[in-house]
Amino acid sequence: MDFAFKPEQELIQKEVRNFCKKELTPEYVRWMDENCDFVPDELWDKICDLGFFAASIPEEYGGEGLDLVTSMCMTEEIATASVAVALGMGASNLGASVIHHLGTEQEKKEYLPKLAKGKLKFALGLTEPAGGTDILGSIQTTAVDKGDHWLINGQKVFITAAHVADFITTVAITDPDADRHNGLSLFLVPRDSKGLSTRLIPKVGCHAAGTNEVFYDNVMVPKDKLIGTLNNGWTELLSSLNNERIGTAMLSLGIAKAAFHDASEYAKKRHAFGGPIARFQVLQHYLADIAIEIENARNLIYKCAWLSDNKKPFHIEACMAKIVAARASEKAAIWGMEILGGYGYTMEYDMQRYFRDYKQMVFSPISDEMAKNMIMQFKGFPKSWA
Ligand SMILES: Cc1cc2nc3c(=O)[nH]c(=O)nc-3n(C[C@H](O)[C@H](O)[C@H](O)COP(=O)(O)OP(=O)(O)OC[C@H]3O[C@@H](n4cnc5c(N)ncnc54)[C@H](O)[C@@H]3O)c2cc1C
Known part of the structure; x- marks a missing residue:
């Protein structure tokens, strides 16, 4: 078994890491958290130039056709610098995944x-x-x-x-008489459609990846905006949701790594009782426990990506990765805050942002409880027991 990145993946990792150092500085990320409800256009364009979206799109549709391991390696770097940016960009990656998996040839040529x-x-x-x-x-x-048209x-x-x-990408009931597994369809609804409106919901963290209510009031959608098979939308969406789970796990990993980094650096610099607090074994153990969870999460996430690249099922592993990484980010943010003591609780250090950001990863895109239910269903327990 080879756990090493290939040389070309290492190159990409280095390129994205350098990009993050230059463009996603701590000051800029803090500014986005305080001022933005989405990734600023200027930054978006620079990340596009880096090939972030092209990575997973096949070459015949204008992409780079790279494997999921490589895309994940790019996401890891961006999420470690700013989870909100990686989250905002991930929403469009999910759109690309839906079109790639479900679109007709014409739709792929139009959108990808x-x-x-x-x-x-x-x-x-x-x-x-x-x-x-x-x-x-x-x-x-x-x-x-x-x-x-569809209404x-x-x-x-x-x-x-x-x-x-x-x-x-809107999931809607198209056959009210069928059971829901067989009565939902997917639509690509243009946001500027008449009758569609959105309202930003103020939230605790991940500010630069705003979250909304969406209202559909007699929205007329052209017939060709149905994507995938009529009434089979739920089943067809599921494969993209697995990718969303490991993508979210990577976001959690980014938070955990950033919190670990800040807490270790702080512990080395902060002095108490005649030396750095990093010399206290109890704090080293906090950090070691976070490091172990980071390593576990990282291994699981890349295993999922590898399984996906090798066309093997990874439903169980994706649910596991989502949970393990979310809990790693939780441990890193909470213990990181304790290592920073009172300063960790101020708005003047980034630990408070990791603490606010990590929580979203616990219940989105599925809650840890539901992910555990799914693991046991995949292991053969009846759905009715969840
Ligand atoms: C910031 C943010 C961004 C999001 N982005 C998107 C997005 O882009 N698109 C989108 O479609 N959705 C999005 N979501 C929605 C997200 O997927 C849901 O919040 C999530 O599925 C949980 O649903 P809920 O919030 O309605 O909680 P509920 O379903 O009401 O659950 C409440 C609690 O009950 C528990 N629970 C419920 N059923 C069970 C059960 N059977 N067994 C054990 N525990 C159970 C849950 O685990 C949870 O703890 C986002 C959510 C947030 C908060």
């Missing part, structure tokens, strides 16, 4: 080259106010076939990037 250049932004509109975990039981948004009515909640997206 623009996505590869970062010229289109996407959001995923799945969750509804009545519940995200039990989405199949709570979904109410409908799309009715009106002959020459969409309903509401979504917590939709990342919906306020800036060109398209919101």
